[in-house]
Amino acid sequence: MTQTDTAEETGQGGAGHRDTGSGIWRARIRRAIRVGSRPGPWKRGLVLAALALLLGLLMLLHAQITDRGGLGSLAETFLPWFGLFVPVLLAGALWRRSASAVVALLLPVVVWLNLFGGLLGDKSHPGGDLTVAEHNVGDANPDPAGTARDLAASGADVLALVELTPQARGTYEKELAKAYPYHTVQGTVGLWSKLPLSDTQPVDIKMDYGPLADTKPVDIKMAYTRALRTTVATDQGPLAVYVAHLGSVRVFPRNGFWTDSRDRGAKALAEAVAAEQNERVVLLGDLNGTMDDRAFEGITSQMRSAQGEAGNGFGFTWPATFPVARIDQILVRGVKPESSWVLPATGSDHLPVAAGISW
Known part of the structure; x- marks a missing residue:
C-alpha cells in the first residue's frame, strides 16, 4: 500500500467521522423539535x-x-x-x-x-332502650320458617316484616309467637313486638301497580294494604311505629325508570307522619329507594336515617347476593339512633336491617 493510498483512506475516514457527527447533531435537533412541540403537562389530557x-x-x-x-x-x-x-x-x-x-x-x-x-366511619354507640328491625321477607322466599327463626334470634324488640303472602303469614305467626307475644298484620305488612300494641290502623299509601300490574301475583295485588301505623307501649312512653312497603320501581323501554307508584306512596307516607301527634316516631320499611332520592324529601325533612347517624358504612340491603343500594330503611323522629347495622342474609332477596334507639 502506498502513502497516497493511506492518506486517501485517512481522508475518507475523517469525512466519515464528520458525517457521523453531523448526523448526531441532526438527530439531536429533531429530538429537540419533537420535545418542543410536545404539549406540556397542563395541556395534556x-x-x-x-x-x-x-x-x-x-x-x-x-x-x-x-x-x-x-x-x-x-x-x-x-x-x-x-x-x-x-x-x-x-x-x-x-x-x-x-x-x-x-x-x-x-x-x-x-x-x-x-x-x-x-x-365511611363507625358512628355507633353502645346501649339503647329499644332494638327495632325490618325485613322484606320476599314473596318468593323458599324458607319462611328459617327466616322467622333467624329474625327472632336477632334479639329485636320490635320487628317489622313486609311482602307477607297469605301462604307464608301463618308460618311467620307460628315461628315468631314465642319471642313476640304481640303482633298485627295489615295486608302484606306486619309488626311483631315484645311490648303491647294499640291504636293499630292501615295507612293508605296510594298504591298503583301501573306497568307492573301483570307481574304481580294475584294474592299480592288483592292485599292492597301495604302500610300500617301502631303504638308500641314502652317503659319510656308510647312510640308510634309505621311499617311501609312502597311501590316497586322498574326500568321499562317506554316508561323509563318507572317510579310513579313509589313516589305517590312516599308523599302519602310523609303526610301521615306529618299528621302524627306522637312526638316519638319510627318508620320501618322497604321504601324502594335510597334517602338520596328526591322522592323522599317530604320524609327526610321530618325524620333522620338511623344508618346515616349511627351506622357503619353504607348499609346496602338489595339485592342480597350483591347489595348495591340501601332501600330498606329505619327512620326516626323524637328518639336517638345509637347504632344501626345490617343483619345476615335469609332466604329473601333483601337483607334485614336493625337499629338501637334511645330516648
Whole structure:
C-alpha cells in the first residue's frame, strides 16, 4: 500500500467521522423539535380533565337532573357508585401525565366526600332502650320458617316484616309467637313486638301497580294494604311505629325508570307522619329507594336515617347476593339512633336491617 493510498483512506475516514457527527447533531435537533412541540403537562389530557369536571358537577348538581322518565331518581339511587369513576380517571391522568386532569379530579373527590364521607366511619354507640328491625321477607322466599327463626334470634324488640303472602303469614305467626307475644298484620305488612300494641290502623299509601300490574301475583295485588301505623307501649312512653312497603320501581323501554307508584306512596307516607301527634316516631320499611332520592324529601325533612347517624358504612340491603343500594330503611323522629347495622342474609332477596334507639 502506498502513502497516497493511506492518506486517501485517512481522508475518507475523517469525512466519515464528520458525517457521523453531523448526523448526531441532526438527530439531536429533531429530538429537540419533537420535545418542543410536545404539549406540556397542563395541556395534556384535556379530555380527561373535562370528564373529571363533568363528574364533579353531576354529583354536585344531581338535584337539577331532570326527572323525566325517572332519570333524576335513577341517578340519585346509585349516586354513591359515581365515586368509582374517580380512580379510573386518575389512572388515565397518570398514564397521560396530565397535571390538568389530576387537579380537575379534586372537584369530584371533594363533592363525593362531602356527600358520603360521613358514612365511611363507625358512628355507633353502645346501649339503647329499644332494638327495632325490618325485613322484606320476599314473596318468593323458599324458607319462611328459617327466616322467622333467624329474625327472632336477632334479639329485636320490635320487628317489622313486609311482602307477607297469605301462604307464608301463618308460618311467620307460628315461628315468631314465642319471642313476640304481640303482633298485627295489615295486608302484606306486619309488626311483631315484645311490648303491647294499640291504636293499630292501615295507612293508605296510594298504591298503583301501573306497568307492573301483570307481574304481580294475584294474592299480592288483592292485599292492597301495604302500610300500617301502631303504638308500641314502652317503659319510656308510647312510640308510634309505621311499617311501609312502597311501590316497586322498574326500568321499562317506554316508561323509563318507572317510579310513579313509589313516589305517590312516599308523599302519602310523609303526610301521615306529618299528621302524627306522637312526638316519638319510627318508620320501618322497604321504601324502594335510597334517602338520596328526591322522592323522599317530604320524609327526610321530618325524620333522620338511623344508618346515616349511627351506622357503619353504607348499609346496602338489595339485592342480597350483591347489595348495591340501601332501600330498606329505619327512620326516626323524637328518639336517638345509637347504632344501626345490617343483619345476615335469609332466604329473601333483601337483607334485614336493625337499629338501637334511645330516648
